[in-house]
Amino acid sequence: MTGARLILPGPNVDAESVLDLIEQEQVTLACGVPTVWLGVLYALEKNPGRWKFPSPVRIVIGGTAPPVRLMRALDKHNLQVMHLWGMTETTPVATVGRLKRHMLDWTEDQRYEVRAKQGWPAPFVELRVTRPGDAGPGSKDVEAPRDGETPGELEVRGPWVAGSYYNSPDQSHRWTEDGWFKTGDVCTMDDEGYIKIVDRAKDLVKSGGEWISSVDLENTLMGHPAVKEAAVVGIPHPKWQERPLAVVVLKEGATATPEELRAFLAQSFAKWQLPDAFVFLPEIPRTSVGKFKKTALREQFANWTWDK
Numbered sequence: 001m002t003g004a005r006l007i008l009p010g011p012n013v014d015a016e017s018v019l020d021l022i023e024q025e026q027v028t029l030a031c032g033v034p035t036v037w038l039g040v041l042y043a044l045e046k047n048p049g050r051w052k053f054p055s056p057v058r059i060v061i062g063g064t065a066p067p068v069r070l071m072r073a074l075d076k077h078n079l080q081v082m083h084l085w086g087m088t089e090t091t092p093v094a095t096v097g098r099l100k101r102h103m104l105d106w107t108e109d110q111r112y113e114v115r116a117k118q119g120w121p122a123p124f125v126e127l128r129v130t131r132p133g134d135a136g137p138g139s140k141d142v143e144a145p146r147d148g149e150t151p152g153e154l155e156v157r158g159p160w161v162a163g164s165y166y167n168s169p170d171q172s173h174r175w176t177e178d179g180w181f182k183t184g185d186v187c188t189m190d191d192e193g194y195i196k197i198v199d200r201a202k203d204l205v206k207s208g209g210e211w212i213s214s215v216d217l218e219n220t221l222m223g224h225p226a227v228k229e230a231a232v233v234g235i236p237h238p239k240w241q242e243r244p245l246a247v248v249v250l251k252e253g254a255t256a257t258p259e260e261l262r263a264f265l266a267q268s269f270a271k272w273q274l275p276d277a278f279v280f281l282p283e284i285p286r287t288s289v290g291k292f293k294k295t296a297l298r299e300q301f302a303n304w305t306w307d308k
Contacts, residue, residue, distance in 0.1 A: 015043035019051045033063035033290045053078040067219035068116045085118035089162040095119040117196040125158040129189045148190035155180040205234035205244045226254035231292040235304045246275040
């Protein structure tokens with residue numbers, strides 16, 4: 001529609017091929033899930049000076065929250081991350097993680113904190129975060145406070161948000177009586193209207209009646225200098241229902257122990273939120289679009305013995 005060239009990488013989404021394509025074709029906007037860009041960053045750090053981007057390249061990330069470490073590091077290479085959120089049901093973009101004008105004077109740390117969120121709604125899209133109301137007969141969900149801390153389920157509506165699933169009347173419960181689509185994402189909303197996805201409801205670790213965000217643990221772990229990638233999944237536990245298990249891929253030539261990684265996480269998380277086990281693998285299974293395939297990890301470690 002705009003006359004811009006559209007460059008499709010085909011099956012070659014390894015980091016070096018992506019970087020070669022961006023440089024050779026003078027790409028100005030590139031889209032991909034965080035695992036693609038983690039690989040790109042690793043290649044850039046391993047081969048300093050091999051690729052040069054004299055003009056800024058906007059990197060659009062979706063699928064899951066990118067670690068702040070990734071955003072900071074890519075910025076240094078003139079690859080500027082912008083976070084989006086959406087679903088097939090929202091056709092597909094519903095939020096954009098852009099800074100508002102008055103935030104441009106904020107400190108660097110404050111700006112990165114905002115940029116790491118999924119952002120505020122696109123035009124004509126409405127968002128709300130709901131939580132269960134008071135227990136009792138006929139109790140209905142209520143909107144969560146916009147304090148940036150209270151989690152709830154994200155609901156969305158708008159002219160291009162789906163109103164039903166084709167030939168699936170059994171899925172009507174995914175829409176509220178007043179037409180909001182229940183996304184299944186758990187998030188917070190701040191007083192600026194920015195949402196931050198805590199996790200997919202199915203990926204939250206339910207431990208002793210409390211929720212633990214796998215995304216927060218993963219992103220913090222990937223801030224450790226020895227860690228290339230990390231995924232956290234909830235594994236059945238005889239006492240606590242579930243406990244978090246961390247699957248870690250180390251950078252080439254790097255070393256780290258479970259005790260070291262646990263101590264690193266303890267700077268940001270309460271003791272009960274820390275993974276009870278760390279497993280080191282050469283790679284983490286991925287879906288067809290490059291996301292971590294957590295269903296495969298849950299199956300692989302379903303019979304984990306917690307006294308290890």
